Amino acid sequence: MFLDLLKPKKDKRMWRSHTMRAEYDVVIIGGGLHGLSAAYFLARDYGVKNVAIIERRYMGYGGSGRNTAIVRSNQRSKENVPLYDEGMKLWPLLVKELDYNLMFFNCGNLNLAHSEAEVAGLKMNIATAQVMGVRSEFLTPEECKKMVPQLDISDRPKYPIMGAMFHPPGGTIRHDALVWALARSVDQMGAHIHQLTEVTGIRIENGKVTGVQTDRGFIRTSAVLTAAGGYSASVCALAGIDLPVSVLQIQAMVSEPLKPFLNHVVSSGRYHAYCHQSLKGEIVTGAHMDPWPTYTTNVTADYLKHQGETLIDYLPVLKNARFMRIWGGLADMTADMAPVISDSEIQGFYMDCGWGYFGFKSAPITGKYVAKWIAERKCPEILEPFKLDRFKKYILQKETGAVMYYTPWN
Amino acid sequence: MSFLIECPNCGPRNAYEFRFGGEVKERPDEQSVTAEEWADYIFFNKNVYGPQKEWWFHTRGCGCWFTITRDLRTNLSVAPEEEIDR
Numbered sequence: 001m002f003l004d005l006l007k008p009k010k011d012k013r014m015w016r017s018h019t020m021r022a023e024y025d026v027v028i029i030g031g032g033l034h035g036l037s038a039a040y041f042l043a044r045d046y047g048v049k050n051v052a053i054i055e056r057r058y059m060g061y062g063g064s065g066r067n068t069a070i071v072r073s074n075q076r077s078k079e080n081v082p083l084y085d086e087g088m089k090l091w092p093l094l095v096k097e098l099d100y101n102l103m104f105f106n107c108g109n110l111n112l113a114h115s116e117a118e119v120a121g122l123k124m125n126i127a128t129a130q131v132m133g134v135r136s137e138f139l140t141p142e143e144c145k146k147m148v149p150q151l152d153i154s155d156r157p158k159y160p161i162m163g164a165m166f167h168p169p170g171g172t173i174r175h176d177a178l179v180w181a182l183a184r185s186v187d188q189m190g191a192h193i194h195q196l197t198e199v200t201g202i203r204i205e206n207g208k209v210t211g212v213q214t215d216r217g218f219i220r221t222s223a224v225l226t227a228a229g230g231y232s233a234s235v236c237a238l239a240g241i242d243l244p245v246s247v248l249q250i251q252a253m254v255s256e257p258l259k260p261f262l263n264h265v266v267s268s269g270r271y272h273a274y275c276h277q278s279l280k281g282e283i284v285t286g287a288h289m290d291p292w293p294t295y296t297t298n299v300t301a302d303y304l305k306h307q308g309e310t311l312i313d314y315l316p317v318l319k320n321a322r323f324m325r326i327w328g329g330l331a332d333m334t335a336d337m338a339p340v341i342s343d344s345e346i347q348g349f350y351m352d353c354g355w356g357y358f359g360f361k362s363a364p365i366t367g368k369y370v371a372k373w374i375a376e377r378k379c380p381e382i383l384e385p386f387k388l389d390r391f392k393k394y395i396l397q398k399e400t401g402a403v404m405y406y407t408p409w410n
Numbered sequence: 411m412s413f414l415i416e417c418p419n420c421g422p423r424n425a426y427e428f429r430f431g432g433e434v435k436e437r438p439d440e441q442s443v444t445a446e447e448w449a450d451y452i453f454f455n456k457n458v459y460g461p462q463k464e465w466w467f468h469t470r471g472c473g474c475w476f477t478i479t480r481d482l483r484t485n486l487s488v489a490p491e492e493e494i495d496r
Binding site: 231233234237242243244245246247291292293294295296298300301302332335391392393394 | 429462
Protein backbone atom coordinates (compact mmCIF):
# COMPACT_ATOMS: atom_id res chain seq x y z
CA MET A 1 0.00 0.00 0.00
CA PHE A 2 2.72 2.40 1.01
CA LEU A 3 4.78 1.43 -2.03
CA ASP A 4 1.80 2.16 -4.26
CA LEU A 5 2.03 5.76 -3.23
CA LEU A 6 5.60 5.92 -4.46
CA LYS A 7 4.68 4.68 -7.92
CA PRO A 8 4.33 7.43 -10.53
CA LYS A 9 0.71 8.43 -10.95
CA LYS A 10 -1.01 7.58 -14.18
CA ASP A 11 -0.94 10.56 -16.49
CA LYS A 12 -4.35 12.16 -16.08
CA ARG A 13 -4.92 14.91 -18.59
CA MET A 14 -7.26 17.82 -17.95
CA TRP A 15 -8.53 17.52 -21.50
CA ARG A 16 -7.99 15.09 -24.33
CA SER A 17 -6.75 15.30 -27.89
CA HIS A 18 -9.10 14.11 -30.60
CA THR A 19 -9.09 13.21 -34.24
CA MET A 20 -10.78 16.02 -36.06
CA ARG A 21 -14.32 15.27 -37.18
CA ALA A 22 -15.43 16.17 -40.70
CA GLU A 23 -18.33 18.20 -39.34
CA TYR A 24 -19.12 20.16 -36.18
CA ASP A 25 -22.28 22.06 -35.26
CA VAL A 26 -20.24 25.04 -34.08
CA VAL A 27 -16.58 25.87 -34.69
CA ILE A 28 -15.03 28.28 -32.19
CA ILE A 29 -11.82 29.95 -33.30
CA GLY A 30 -9.62 30.77 -30.32
CA GLY A 31 -8.88 28.63 -27.26
CA GLY A 32 -9.13 31.43 -24.74
CA LEU A 33 -11.70 32.21 -22.09
CA HIS A 34 -14.28 33.73 -24.43
CA GLY A 35 -14.26 30.72 -26.76
CA LEU A 36 -14.21 28.22 -23.89
CA SER A 37 -17.04 30.02 -22.08
CA ALA A 38 -19.19 29.98 -25.21
CA ALA A 39 -18.50 26.25 -25.63
CA TYR A 40 -19.28 25.64 -21.96
CA PHE A 41 -22.68 27.34 -22.05
CA LEU A 42 -23.54 25.87 -25.47
CA ALA A 43 -23.12 22.42 -23.93
CA ARG A 44 -24.59 23.19 -20.51
CA ASP A 45 -27.64 25.22 -21.48
CA TYR A 46 -28.46 24.17 -25.02
CA GLY A 47 -27.10 20.64 -25.36
CA VAL A 48 -24.90 21.70 -28.29
CA LYS A 49 -21.95 19.38 -27.71
CA ASN A 50 -20.66 18.74 -31.22
CA VAL A 51 -18.38 21.75 -30.94
CA ALA A 52 -14.75 22.25 -31.97
CA ILE A 53 -12.43 24.78 -30.35
CA ILE A 54 -9.58 25.57 -32.70
CA GLU A 55 -6.48 27.06 -31.10
CA ARG A 56 -3.36 28.00 -33.05
CA ARG A 57 -1.05 27.67 -30.05
CA TYR A 58 -2.16 26.30 -26.67
CA MET A 59 -5.16 26.95 -24.45
CA GLY A 60 -4.91 30.34 -22.77
CA TYR A 61 -1.86 31.44 -24.75
CA GLY A 62 -3.25 34.91 -25.44
CA GLY A 63 -5.00 37.43 -23.22
CA SER A 64 -6.48 34.68 -21.02
CA GLY A 65 -3.06 33.95 -19.57
CA ARG A 66 -1.57 37.42 -19.91
CA ASN A 67 -4.04 39.61 -18.04
CA THR A 68 -3.54 40.72 -14.44
CA ALA A 69 -6.47 38.72 -13.08
CA ILE A 70 -8.60 41.70 -12.01
CA VAL A 71 -12.39 41.57 -12.16
CA ARG A 72 -14.74 44.51 -11.63
CA SER A 73 -17.98 46.12 -12.81
CA ASN A 74 -17.24 49.81 -12.32
CA GLN A 75 -17.61 50.89 -15.95
CA ARG A 76 -19.22 54.11 -17.09
CA SER A 77 -21.99 53.35 -19.58
CA LYS A 78 -25.44 51.88 -19.10
CA GLU A 79 -24.75 49.31 -21.81
CA ASN A 80 -21.58 47.94 -20.21
CA VAL A 81 -22.40 47.91 -16.51
CA PRO A 82 -25.24 45.32 -16.57
CA LEU A 83 -23.10 42.83 -18.50
CA TYR A 84 -20.09 43.14 -16.19
CA ASP A 85 -22.34 43.19 -13.12
CA GLU A 86 -24.00 39.92 -14.08
CA GLY A 87 -20.53 38.59 -14.82
CA MET A 88 -19.39 39.41 -11.30
CA LYS A 89 -22.25 37.39 -9.85
CA LEU A 90 -21.25 34.41 -11.96
CA TRP A 91 -17.85 33.81 -10.31
CA PRO A 92 -19.01 32.12 -7.09
CA LEU A 93 -21.38 29.92 -9.10
CA LEU A 94 -18.61 28.92 -11.51
CA VAL A 95 -16.28 27.93 -8.69
CA LYS A 96 -18.91 25.38 -7.60
CA GLU A 97 -19.99 24.26 -11.04
CA LEU A 98 -16.52 23.82 -12.48
CA ASP A 99 -15.36 22.16 -9.24
CA TYR A 100 -12.13 24.10 -9.36
CA ASN A 101 -10.66 26.60 -6.93
CA LEU A 102 -10.54 29.82 -8.93
CA MET A 103 -9.24 31.63 -5.83
CA PHE A 104 -11.76 34.45 -6.16
CA PHE A 105 -10.43 37.18 -3.88
CA ASN A 106 -13.19 39.72 -3.35
CA CYS A 107 -10.90 42.53 -2.25
CA GLY A 108 -12.53 45.49 -3.98
CA ASN A 109 -11.04 48.02 -6.37
CA LEU A 110 -9.79 51.45 -5.43
CA ASN A 111 -9.52 53.85 -8.38
CA LEU A 112 -7.57 56.99 -7.54
CA ALA A 113 -8.35 60.46 -8.85
CA HIS A 114 -5.65 63.12 -9.09
CA SER A 115 -7.52 66.17 -10.40
CA GLU A 116 -10.91 67.91 -10.16
CA ALA A 117 -11.80 66.48 -13.57
CA GLU A 118 -10.95 62.94 -12.52
CA VAL A 119 -12.95 63.33 -9.30
CA ALA A 120 -15.92 64.47 -11.40
CA GLY A 121 -15.38 61.56 -13.78
CA LEU A 122 -15.32 59.00 -10.98
CA LYS A 123 -18.43 60.54 -9.44
CA MET A 124 -20.20 59.96 -12.75
CA ASN A 125 -19.12 56.34 -12.67
CA ILE A 126 -20.37 56.06 -9.10
CA ALA A 127 -23.70 57.65 -10.05
CA THR A 128 -24.07 55.18 -12.93
CA ALA A 129 -23.23 52.30 -10.63
CA GLN A 130 -25.78 53.39 -8.04
CA VAL A 131 -28.52 53.78 -10.67
CA MET A 132 -27.70 50.28 -11.96
CA GLY A 133 -27.67 48.83 -8.44
CA VAL A 134 -23.91 48.24 -8.37
CA ARG A 135 -21.93 49.06 -5.22
CA SER A 136 -19.43 51.88 -5.70
CA GLU A 137 -18.70 54.81 -3.45
CA PHE A 138 -16.56 57.91 -3.30
CA LEU A 139 -13.74 58.09 -0.76
CA THR A 140 -11.78 61.09 0.41
CA PRO A 141 -7.95 60.86 0.49
CA GLU A 142 -8.12 60.28 4.27
CA GLU A 143 -10.55 57.38 3.81
CA CYS A 144 -8.23 55.95 1.14
CA LYS A 145 -5.35 56.15 3.58
CA LYS A 146 -7.37 54.24 6.17
CA MET A 147 -7.96 51.51 3.61
CA VAL A 148 -4.41 51.42 2.22
CA PRO A 149 -2.08 52.98 4.85
CA GLN A 150 0.88 52.86 2.44
CA LEU A 151 -0.70 55.37 0.04
CA ASP A 152 1.02 58.73 -0.07
CA ILE A 153 -1.84 61.24 0.20
CA SER A 154 0.44 64.21 0.83
CA ASP A 155 1.25 66.95 -1.69
CA ARG A 156 4.59 65.34 -2.48
CA PRO A 157 3.63 63.05 -5.43
CA LYS A 158 3.61 64.54 -8.90
CA TYR A 159 -0.16 63.98 -9.00
CA PRO A 160 -1.51 64.17 -5.42
CA ILE A 161 -4.48 61.94 -4.58
CA MET A 162 -7.73 63.90 -4.44
CA GLY A 163 -10.16 61.07 -3.88
CA ALA A 164 -11.06 57.64 -5.11
CA MET A 165 -13.86 55.39 -6.25
CA PHE A 166 -14.13 52.28 -4.12
CA HIS A 167 -15.84 49.34 -5.78
CA PRO A 168 -16.35 46.53 -3.22
CA PRO A 169 -17.64 43.81 -5.61
CA GLY A 170 -14.37 43.65 -7.55
CA GLY A 171 -11.31 41.58 -6.89
CA THR A 172 -9.03 39.08 -8.50
CA ILE A 173 -9.41 35.58 -9.94
CA ARG A 174 -6.75 33.08 -10.86
CA HIS A 175 -6.92 33.32 -14.64
CA ASP A 176 -5.04 30.14 -15.54
CA ALA A 177 -7.29 28.09 -13.28
CA LEU A 178 -10.31 29.42 -15.13
CA VAL A 179 -8.82 28.34 -18.47
CA TRP A 180 -8.03 24.87 -17.18
CA ALA A 181 -11.35 24.43 -15.40
CA LEU A 182 -13.38 25.50 -18.43
CA ALA A 183 -11.28 23.40 -20.82
CA ARG A 184 -11.71 20.35 -18.56
CA SER A 185 -15.46 20.89 -18.34
CA VAL A 186 -16.07 21.40 -22.05
CA ASP A 187 -13.94 18.34 -22.78
CA GLN A 188 -16.00 16.27 -20.31
CA MET A 189 -19.21 17.51 -21.91
CA GLY A 190 -18.07 16.39 -25.35
CA ALA A 191 -16.57 19.39 -27.13
CA HIS A 192 -13.33 18.80 -29.02
CA ILE A 193 -10.30 20.94 -28.22
CA HIS A 194 -7.82 21.12 -31.09
CA GLN A 195 -4.62 22.83 -30.07
CA LEU A 196 -1.75 23.69 -32.43
CA THR A 197 -4.28 24.00 -35.23
CA GLU A 198 -4.44 27.07 -37.41
CA VAL A 199 -7.48 28.33 -39.28
CA THR A 200 -6.38 29.23 -42.79
CA GLY A 201 -9.71 29.94 -44.44
CA ILE A 202 -13.44 30.31 -43.93
CA ARG A 203 -15.69 28.92 -46.64
CA ILE A 204 -18.70 31.01 -47.49
CA GLU A 205 -21.33 29.95 -50.02
CA ASN A 206 -24.38 32.05 -50.95
CA GLY A 207 -23.79 34.35 -47.99
CA LYS A 208 -23.64 31.49 -45.48
CA VAL A 209 -20.77 29.92 -43.62
CA THR A 210 -20.30 26.34 -44.79
CA GLY A 211 -16.93 25.42 -43.36
CA VAL A 212 -13.54 26.22 -41.92
CA GLN A 213 -10.24 25.32 -43.52
CA THR A 214 -7.49 24.45 -41.06
CA ASP A 215 -3.94 23.23 -41.49
CA ARG A 216 -5.24 19.83 -40.30
CA GLY A 217 -8.05 19.59 -42.80
CA PHE A 218 -11.44 20.99 -43.70
CA ILE A 219 -14.36 21.13 -41.25
CA ARG A 220 -17.98 21.43 -42.40
CA THR A 221 -20.03 23.70 -40.15
CA SER A 222 -22.85 26.22 -40.29
CA ALA A 223 -21.76 28.36 -37.33
CA VAL A 224 -18.38 29.94 -36.64
CA LEU A 225 -17.51 32.05 -33.61
CA THR A 226 -14.39 34.21 -33.74
CA ALA A 227 -13.02 34.62 -30.23
CA ALA A 228 -9.37 35.05 -31.11
CA GLY A 229 -8.65 38.09 -28.94
CA GLY A 230 -5.84 40.22 -30.36
CA TYR A 231 -5.67 37.99 -33.42
CA SER A 232 -9.36 38.40 -34.31
CA ALA A 233 -8.62 40.87 -37.09
CA SER A 234 -6.71 38.19 -38.99
CA VAL A 235 -9.51 35.68 -38.53
CA CYS A 236 -12.24 38.11 -39.58
CA ALA A 237 -10.13 39.09 -42.60
CA LEU A 238 -10.48 35.49 -43.79
CA ALA A 239 -14.22 36.17 -44.02
CA GLY A 240 -13.62 39.57 -45.65
CA ILE A 241 -14.63 41.53 -42.56
CA ASP A 242 -12.64 44.52 -41.29
CA LEU A 243 -12.78 45.32 -37.60
CA PRO A 244 -12.85 48.79 -35.99
CA VAL A 245 -9.87 47.94 -33.79
CA SER A 246 -6.22 48.79 -33.27
CA VAL A 247 -4.13 45.93 -31.91
CA LEU A 248 -1.89 47.42 -29.24
CA GLN A 249 0.47 45.81 -26.78
CA ILE A 250 0.03 46.03 -23.04
CA GLN A 251 2.61 44.91 -20.50
CA ALA A 252 2.54 43.69 -16.93
CA MET A 253 4.99 42.48 -14.33
CA VAL A 254 5.18 40.63 -11.01
CA SER A 255 7.42 41.25 -8.01
CA GLU A 256 9.03 38.84 -5.61
CA PRO A 257 6.60 37.69 -2.89
CA LEU A 258 6.27 40.32 -0.16
CA LYS A 259 4.71 40.23 3.28
CA PRO A 260 0.96 40.79 2.78
CA PHE A 261 0.11 44.48 3.07
CA LEU A 262 -2.11 45.41 0.13
CA ASN A 263 -5.68 44.19 0.50
CA HIS A 264 -7.19 45.97 -2.51
CA VAL A 265 -6.64 46.50 -6.19
CA VAL A 266 -5.29 50.04 -6.39
CA SER A 267 -5.31 51.77 -9.75
CA SER A 268 -4.56 55.17 -11.12
CA GLY A 269 -5.63 56.19 -14.58
CA ARG A 270 -3.49 59.31 -14.39
CA TYR A 271 -0.29 57.40 -13.65
CA HIS A 272 -1.27 54.51 -15.96
CA ALA A 273 -0.29 52.15 -13.21
CA TYR A 274 -2.34 49.78 -11.12
CA CYS A 275 -1.32 47.01 -8.78
CA HIS A 276 -2.60 44.40 -6.41
CA GLN A 277 -0.98 41.82 -4.18
CA SER A 278 -1.63 38.25 -5.21
CA LEU A 279 -2.43 35.61 -2.63
CA LYS A 280 1.17 34.44 -3.00
CA GLY A 281 2.33 37.91 -1.93
CA GLU A 282 3.55 39.10 -5.32
CA ILE A 283 2.77 42.61 -6.47
CA VAL A 284 1.08 42.28 -9.85
CA THR A 285 1.24 45.50 -11.79
CA GLY A 286 0.33 46.99 -15.16
CA ALA A 287 -0.20 48.74 -17.46
CA HIS A 288 1.27 51.06 -19.91
CA MET A 289 0.10 50.59 -23.47
CA ASP A 290 2.50 51.09 -26.32
CA PRO A 291 0.84 53.57 -28.68
CA TRP A 292 1.34 51.70 -31.94
CA PRO A 293 -0.23 48.57 -33.40
CA THR A 294 1.88 45.45 -33.17
CA TYR A 295 1.57 41.68 -32.93
CA THR A 296 4.75 41.29 -30.90
CA THR A 297 4.62 40.49 -27.20
CA ASN A 298 8.12 41.72 -26.41
CA VAL A 299 8.61 43.88 -23.37
CA THR A 300 10.23 47.30 -23.37
CA ALA A 301 12.67 49.09 -21.09
CA ASP A 302 10.42 52.13 -21.43
CA TYR A 303 7.62 50.22 -19.71
CA LEU A 304 9.85 49.12 -16.83
CA LYS A 305 11.00 52.68 -16.28
CA HIS A 306 7.47 54.06 -16.49
CA GLN A 307 6.12 51.45 -14.10
CA GLY A 308 8.90 51.98 -11.58
CA GLU A 309 8.56 55.74 -11.60
CA THR A 310 4.79 55.89 -11.39
CA LEU A 311 4.06 53.11 -8.94
CA ILE A 312 6.45 54.31 -6.25
CA ASP A 313 5.16 57.85 -6.59
CA TYR A 314 1.83 56.96 -5.00
CA LEU A 315 2.92 53.77 -3.22
CA PRO A 316 6.44 54.68 -1.97
CA VAL A 317 6.57 51.46 0.06
CA LEU A 318 7.35 49.59 -3.16
CA LYS A 319 10.56 51.54 -3.66
CA ASN A 320 12.84 48.57 -3.02
CA ALA A 321 10.61 45.82 -4.36
CA ARG A 322 12.34 43.53 -6.84
CA PHE A 323 10.46 42.33 -9.87
CA MET A 324 10.72 38.77 -11.12
CA ARG A 325 8.73 38.47 -14.29
CA ILE A 326 7.48 40.74 -17.04
CA TRP A 327 5.38 39.97 -20.08
CA GLY A 328 3.34 41.54 -22.86
CA GLY A 329 -0.04 40.76 -24.36
CA LEU A 330 -2.24 42.06 -27.13
CA ALA A 331 -5.27 44.28 -26.72
CA ASP A 332 -7.63 44.86 -29.65
CA MET A 333 -8.88 48.35 -28.82
CA THR A 334 -12.03 49.80 -30.34
CA ALA A 335 -12.64 53.52 -30.64
CA ASP A 336 -15.32 53.49 -27.93
CA MET A 337 -13.64 51.07 -25.48
CA ALA A 338 -16.52 48.64 -25.82
CA PRO A 339 -16.33 45.21 -27.45
CA VAL A 340 -17.63 43.96 -30.77
CA ILE A 341 -20.07 41.13 -30.11
CA SER A 342 -21.87 40.69 -33.34
CA ASP A 343 -23.29 38.60 -36.10
CA SER A 344 -22.47 39.67 -39.64
CA GLU A 345 -23.81 39.82 -43.16
CA ILE A 346 -22.49 36.31 -43.51
CA GLN A 347 -25.06 33.99 -42.00
CA GLY A 348 -23.54 31.87 -39.24
CA PHE A 349 -20.42 34.01 -38.73
CA TYR A 350 -20.25 35.46 -35.22
CA MET A 351 -17.65 37.68 -33.60
CA ASP A 352 -16.72 38.15 -29.96
CA CYS A 353 -13.73 40.48 -30.05
CA GLY A 354 -12.58 44.07 -29.66
CA TRP A 355 -12.25 43.52 -25.92
CA GLY A 356 -9.06 45.50 -25.55
CA TYR A 357 -7.68 45.01 -22.05
CA PHE A 358 -10.97 44.03 -20.38
CA GLY A 359 -11.68 40.67 -22.03
CA PHE A 360 -10.82 38.62 -18.97
CA LYS A 361 -13.39 39.94 -16.50
CA SER A 362 -16.16 39.66 -19.07
CA ALA A 363 -15.43 36.21 -20.48
CA PRO A 364 -17.88 33.82 -18.75
CA ILE A 365 -20.89 36.12 -18.91
CA THR A 366 -20.27 37.00 -22.55
CA GLY A 367 -19.84 33.33 -23.37
CA LYS A 368 -23.20 32.67 -21.74
CA TYR A 369 -25.01 35.17 -23.95
CA VAL A 370 -23.05 34.39 -27.11
CA ALA A 371 -24.01 30.73 -26.62
CA LYS A 372 -27.65 31.82 -26.35
CA TRP A 373 -27.27 33.86 -29.53
CA ILE A 374 -25.76 30.96 -31.49
CA ALA A 375 -28.22 28.39 -30.15
CA GLU A 376 -31.34 30.48 -30.63
CA ARG A 377 -30.08 32.43 -33.66
CA LYS A 378 -31.41 35.59 -32.06
CA CYS A 379 -29.38 38.37 -30.46
CA PRO A 380 -29.98 38.55 -26.68
CA GLU A 381 -31.11 42.03 -25.63
CA ILE A 382 -28.09 42.61 -23.38
CA LEU A 383 -25.73 42.20 -26.35
CA GLU A 384 -27.65 44.46 -28.79
CA PRO A 385 -25.52 47.57 -28.02
CA PHE A 386 -22.29 45.79 -28.95
CA LYS A 387 -23.05 44.98 -32.57
CA LEU A 388 -20.52 45.88 -35.22
CA ASP A 389 -22.88 48.14 -37.17
CA ARG A 390 -22.88 50.72 -34.34
CA PHE A 391 -19.73 52.20 -35.86
CA LYS A 392 -21.34 52.68 -39.28
CA LYS A 393 -24.28 54.35 -37.50
CA TYR A 394 -21.99 56.48 -35.28
CA ILE A 395 -23.69 55.13 -32.16
CA LEU A 396 -20.51 54.87 -30.14
CA GLN A 397 -20.60 53.99 -26.48
CA LYS A 398 -19.57 56.46 -23.85
CA GLU A 399 -16.96 54.32 -22.19
CA THR A 400 -13.93 56.31 -23.37
CA GLY A 401 -13.59 58.68 -20.45
CA ALA A 402 -14.08 55.94 -17.89
CA VAL A 403 -11.95 54.84 -14.98
CA MET A 404 -8.77 54.28 -16.95
CA TYR A 405 -7.74 57.07 -19.25
CA TYR A 406 -6.27 54.72 -21.83
CA THR A 407 -6.41 55.53 -25.49
CA PRO A 408 -3.95 54.51 -28.17
CA TRP A 409 -2.24 57.87 -27.52
CA ASN A 410 -1.32 57.60 -23.89
CA MET B 411 12.02 45.53 -27.20
CA SER B 412 11.47 48.95 -28.49
CA PHE B 413 12.52 49.48 -32.08
CA LEU B 414 13.96 52.05 -34.45
CA ILE B 415 12.06 54.10 -36.98
CA GLU B 416 13.84 55.69 -39.91
CA CYS B 417 12.89 59.37 -39.99
CA PRO B 418 13.61 60.96 -43.38
CA ASN B 419 15.29 63.93 -41.65
CA CYS B 420 16.81 62.49 -38.48
CA GLY B 421 17.67 58.93 -39.49
CA PRO B 422 16.97 55.89 -37.29
CA ARG B 423 15.54 56.96 -33.89
CA ASN B 424 13.85 55.25 -30.91
CA ALA B 425 10.18 54.53 -31.66
CA TYR B 426 9.08 56.32 -28.47
CA GLU B 427 10.09 59.62 -30.11
CA PHE B 428 7.32 59.16 -32.65
CA ARG B 429 3.57 59.17 -32.70
CA PHE B 430 1.82 56.53 -34.75
CA GLY B 431 -0.46 58.16 -37.34
CA GLY B 432 -2.58 55.27 -38.58
CA GLU B 433 -2.62 52.88 -41.49
CA VAL B 434 -2.21 54.38 -44.93
CA LYS B 435 -5.74 54.46 -46.34
CA GLU B 436 -7.34 56.14 -49.29
CA ARG B 437 -9.13 59.23 -47.99
CA PRO B 438 -12.65 59.38 -49.45
CA ASP B 439 -13.57 62.40 -51.55
CA GLU B 440 -15.17 64.83 -49.11
CA GLN B 441 -17.76 66.11 -51.58
CA SER B 442 -19.28 62.76 -52.44
CA VAL B 443 -18.53 60.65 -49.36
CA THR B 444 -21.43 58.92 -47.59
CA ALA B 445 -21.65 58.73 -43.81
CA GLU B 446 -21.01 55.01 -43.95
CA GLU B 447 -17.91 55.36 -46.11
CA TRP B 448 -16.57 57.99 -43.73
CA ALA B 449 -17.17 55.71 -40.73
CA ASP B 450 -15.32 53.00 -42.60
CA TYR B 451 -12.41 55.37 -43.16
CA ILE B 452 -12.09 56.64 -39.59
CA PHE B 453 -12.94 53.58 -37.46
CA PHE B 454 -11.97 50.48 -39.43
CA ASN B 455 -8.47 49.10 -39.88
CA LYS B 456 -6.86 46.16 -41.63
CA ASN B 457 -4.53 45.21 -38.73
CA VAL B 458 -2.68 43.01 -41.18
CA TYR B 459 -0.63 40.20 -39.61
CA GLY B 460 2.48 41.14 -41.54
CA PRO B 461 3.97 44.22 -43.26
CA GLN B 462 1.81 47.31 -43.24
CA LYS B 463 2.24 50.77 -44.76
CA GLU B 464 1.62 53.38 -42.10
CA TRP B 465 1.97 57.03 -41.10
CA TRP B 466 4.31 58.29 -38.39
CA PHE B 467 4.91 61.73 -36.93
CA HIS B 468 8.24 62.70 -35.35
CA THR B 469 6.75 64.32 -32.23
CA ARG B 470 9.91 64.61 -30.15
CA GLY B 471 12.09 65.36 -33.15
CA CYS B 472 11.84 67.28 -36.38
CA GLY B 473 8.02 67.24 -36.52
CA CYS B 474 7.62 65.74 -39.97
CA TRP B 475 5.01 63.26 -41.21
CA PHE B 476 6.15 60.29 -43.30
CA THR B 477 5.24 56.71 -44.15
CA ILE B 478 7.14 53.51 -43.58
CA THR B 479 6.32 49.85 -44.12
CA ARG B 480 6.66 47.94 -40.87
CA ASP B 481 6.13 44.26 -40.23
CA LEU B 482 3.70 44.09 -37.30
CA ARG B 483 4.98 40.62 -36.36
CA THR B 484 8.54 41.87 -35.76
CA ASN B 485 8.34 45.71 -35.69
CA LEU B 486 11.08 45.78 -38.32
CA SER B 487 10.78 48.00 -41.34
CA VAL B 488 10.70 46.16 -44.63
CA ALA B 489 11.16 47.35 -48.19
CA PRO B 490 7.89 48.61 -49.70
CA GLU B 491 7.79 45.93 -52.42
CA GLU B 492 7.37 43.27 -49.71
CA GLU B 493 4.11 44.90 -48.68
CA ILE B 494 1.30 42.41 -48.93
CA ASP B 495 -1.98 43.47 -50.37
CA ARG B 496 -4.96 41.93 -48.67
